[in-house]
Amino acid sequence: xxxxxxxxxxxxxxxxxxxxxxxxxxxxxxxxxxxxxxxxxxxxxxxxxxxxxxxxxxxxxxxxxxxxxxxxxxxxxxxxxxxxxxxxxxxxxxxxxxxxxxxxxxxxxxxxxxxxxxxxxxxxxxxxxxxxxxxxxxxxxxxxxxxxxxxxxxxxxxxxxxxxxxxxxxxxxxxxxxxxxxxxxxxxxxxxxxxxxxxxxxxxxxxxxxxxx
Numbered sequence: 695x696x697x698x699x700x701x702x703x704x705x706x707x708x709x710x711x712x713x714x715x716x717x718x719x720x721x722x723x724x725x726x727x728x729x730x731x732x733x734x735x736x737x738x739x740x741x742x743x744x745x746x747x748x749x750x751x752x753x754x755x756x757x758x759x760x761x762x763x764x765x766x767x768x769x770x771x772x773x774x775x776x777x778x779x780x781x782x783x784x785x786x787x788x789x790x791x792x793x794x795x796x797x798x799x800x801x802x803x804x805x806x807x808x809x810x811x812x813x814x815x816x817x818x819x820x821x822x823x824x825x826x827x828x829x830x831x832x833x834x835x836x837x838x839x840x841x842x843x844x845x846x847x848x849x850x851x852x853x854x855x856x857x858x859x860x861x862x863x864x865x866x867x868x869x870x871x872x873x874x875x876x877x878x879x880x881x882x883x884x885x886x887x888x889x890x891x892x893x894x895x896x897x898x899x900x901x902x903x904x905x906x907x
Contacts (some may be wrong), residue, residue: 741795741815741830748839749806752782755836759786762801763832766794771831783837795830802834 749755760770768790775784790798803811815830 738792738828739815739817740792740828741813742832743799743811743813744833744835745799745802745811746809746835746837747802747806748809749836750838752784752836752838755805756784756786758805759788759802759834759836763788763790763798766790766798768794768798768829778837781838783835786834786836788832788834789829790832792828792830795832799832802832805836807839 747755756773763769768788771787771789773784773786775782777783788798
């Protein structure tokens with residue numbers, strides 16, 4: 695019996711030793727580690743457009759275009775002025791953040807009658823990924839609609855004498871003289887008119903006082 699008892703105690707000791715050795719958790723399986731891959735945003739698209747517009751007042755349209763560019767965080771790069779057939783032409787180079795390009799372009803198209811537009815776009819070269827603002831460009835050409843009189847070439851009744859051509863020239867001389875006189879009249883009415891009204895009012899007051907006395 696003593697031998698059986700020792701055998702049982704030895705088996706129990708072995709079982710307890712095995713349980714103590716396996717007390718720590720054993721990793722059976724693990725998820726694979728994923729290596730992070732750097733992802734960059736898509737290349738920004740920069741736009742460029744050339745717009746030609748007919749406007750009634752070139753100077754006013756020029757100021758309006760520069761002001762609207764500033765409201766969209768843009769700015770005026772350069773401006774050039776010249777005359778063609780007696781009509782004033784202003785060419786402006788504007789820069790605007792790309793995210794405001796379409797809004798500014800839509801506002802500029804409303805300045806007058808669009809004659810021509812050439813729109814293009816492409817990725818920035820080189821692209822920037824440091825939150826730098828990308829600018830698109832707009833070339834705006836403003837000019838007044840020209841008016842040309844059709845040439846008058848009537849049959850000449852007598853060599854060296856053309857009554858219709860003489861009438862045509864006299865008409866334009868009349869317009870220039872009449873326009874000059876009209877400008878003078880406007881200046882006189884605008885400047886002297888208030889003083890004349892004041893003088894008439896004072897005269898009426900003096901007359902009324904004399905009649906009452």
